[in-house]
Amino acid sequence: MRLTLRQLQIFLAVADHGSTMAAADAVALSQSAASAALKELEGLLGIHLFDRIGKRLILNDNGRMLLPQARQMLDAAATMEAQFHQPDAADAVGLRIAASTTIGIYLLPHMLAHFAQHSASVPQVTIANTRAVAAAVAAFDVDVGLIEGPCHEPELRAEPWLADELVVVCAPHHPLAARDGKVPLADLRQAGWLLREVGSGTREAVEHALLPHLHMLHSAGEFSNAEAIKHAASAGLGLACLSRLVVADLVESGRLVELRTTLPRLQRHFYLIHRRNKLLSARLEFFMQFCRDWAN
Structure with a gap:
């Protein structure tokens, strides 16, 4: 087998950055070395992986086919290295x-504060909406995701994790x-409703909970995070349907009131997600079990 991980690394770098020059900077190689590695890879496979558009290299159908396989192989190799360099499963570095x-x-800051009592380090954290988190897990950009809406990525495994109440x-x-x-x-x-952006797990959960009873929601504003929505609601801009976790402080201070309605109790699930074919390291298994234990 003449295919190398280095060739795949350079292929991914070119796919991510759009040129061999930018890819070379990303992997700390000269441009000539990066170009040669890409040429060798294409020669071994007997195909072209990119179309050249001006100075940019754009993935063609062959490149798009190779992309997820290359990400999976490099992710598995990185997991093997980390697993043996860090024998302590509780060390999340x-x-x-x-x-x-x-x-x-x-929720996560309190979890990680508790996790830090059992680990020499805590994981690197990215925060985004549910759709972006699922995409990052699917692309091997992160190892595991915690989401608050249904997962629609077929290559991901979604494990019900926590129940959350919407109010x-x-x-006033x-x-x-x-x-x-x-x-x-x-x-x-x-009434006018204050909503999260499309792609948010909260938006999907709210629509799933309310639309069967209200049939439509009149939007009084759309915001990219729940913190903005609850303050907009406290200013009188409209109604909001949010997690009790989010609004507890303003309800307690009297800046928001919880409406008593004829709606049934509104609940949703949080999910723990990871790639179906991902190699789970001891560190990742330890963190995922910590999350499960936290839910109990």
């Missing part, structure tokens, strides 16, 4: 995790806050 926004801001809140001076008794569905249908 080099471990990469991604969390969707609500988990990453309101409907508004400002919002007209619906003054209603006696439970707010009926008709009033909720007419």
